Amino acid sequence: MDPIISLKLLNKWYGQKHVLQNINLDIYPGQVIGYIGPNGAGKSTTVKVLCGLLTDYTGEVQVKGIEVKKDPLAVKKLIGYVPELAELYDVLTPWEYLEFVAMLQGMEAEVYRPRIEKMLEAFGLQGNMYQRMDSFSKGMRQKVLLISGILHNPEIIILDEPLSGLDANSVILVKDLISKMAKEGKTIFYCSHMMDVVEKVSDRIVLIANGEVLADDTFEGLKERLGQSHLEQIFASLTAQGQTADSADQLMQAFETNNQL
Numbered sequence: 735m736d737p738i739i740s741l742k743l744l745n746k747w748y749g750q751k752h753v754l755q756n757i758n759l760d761i762y763p764g765q766v767i768g769y770i771g772p773n774g775a776g777k778s779t780t781v782k783v784l785c786g787l788l789t790d791y792t793g794e795v796q797v798k799g800i801e802v803k804k805d806p807l808a809v810k811k812l813i814g815y816v817p818e819l820a821e822l823y824d825v826l827t828p829w830e831y832l833e834f835v836a837m838l839q840g841m842e843a844e845v846y847r848p849r850i851e852k853m854l855e856a857f858g859l860q861g862n863m864y865q866r867m868d869s870f871s872k873g874m875r876q877k878v879l880l881i882s883g884i885l886h887n888p889e890i891i892i893l894d895e896p897l898s899g900l901d902a903n904s905v906i907l908v909k910d911l912i913s914k915m916a917k918e919g920k921t922i923f924y925c926s927h928m929m930d931v932v933e934k935v936s937d938r939i940v941l942i943a944n945g946e947v948l949a950d951d952t953f954e955g956l957k958e959r960l961g962q963s964h965l966e967q968i969f970a971s972l973t974a975q976g977q978t979a980d981s982a983d984q985l986m987q988a989f990e991t992n993n994q995l
């Protein structure tokens with residue numbers, strides 16, 4: 735089987751800063767990749783390269799055999815991207831916004847109209863369909879954003895911290911949706927800091943730090959290799975952040991200094 739996403743010797747600099755260093759990854763259809771790493775590791779940068787939003791990289795980046803740099807538009811059609819911290823046009827209603835997204839994707843009205851309605855209903859937003867989003871909570875906005883990323887039924891879905899702000903029921907819904915979409919053969923690239931969720935939904939975990947891949951294995955494989963039973967511990971041991979308790983002590987000491995003044 736050919737990989738649906740292939741990164742070969744991907745390098746990216748921001749000025750003098752080397753933020754992606756020789757990333758090599760072959761991702762196959764139907765895989766759920768948990769892409770994890772400390773703050774500033776290079777996760778969002780990788781995703782932006784994959785989506786054709788950043789083209790000043792070196793190396794080869796192919797999506798379904800298409801070189802992203804050469805035809806970013808064709809690649810954008812194959813990918814559904816749910817970014818972290820996206821701005822919605824909140825003077826619009828969810829219906830108006832999603833209709834706009836569907837039209838940009840070139841979808842037919844008879845396809846997108848019932849789909850938008852069903853998706854909003856699944857997320858419990860049927861009563862808010864015609865309300866301006868400037869009155870929406872963070873979680874409600876996140877739900878609309880998620881729908882906008884999957885509405886055109888893309889083969890590859892890239893989720894950057896998709897559960898942010900969602901209530902417990904919606905988290906279950908999104909986790910189920912990820913498994914179901916993967917069973918249908920869709921490829922999911924899932925970036926998150928929520929280790930308990932990544933552990934459950936991913937069938938392959940790629941950990942990066944300082945722009946380099948430190949581990950690429952199944953959760954079972956990582957557990958066996960590192961002798962840890964939770965992804966949180968594996969993450970800490972690989973990224974040398976096992977000193978969390980010390981850091982908390984350091985923060986508490988900062989209060990003490992203030993108290994003495």
Ligand SMILES: Nc1ncnc2c1ncn2[C@@H]1O[C@H](COP(=O)(O)OP(=O)(O)OP(=O)(O)O)[C@@H](O)[C@H]1O
Nearest residue numbers: 748749751753771772773774775776777778779780
């Ligand atoms: N527009 C930019 N200009 C300059 N440097 C940038 C820019 N965007 C990101 N960086 C730098 O690139 C590195 C990787 O950032 P990136 O946003 O990819 O990290 P991340 O793994 O997604 O982090 P987080 O988990 O905090 O979201 C960081 O050192 C960051 O400071």
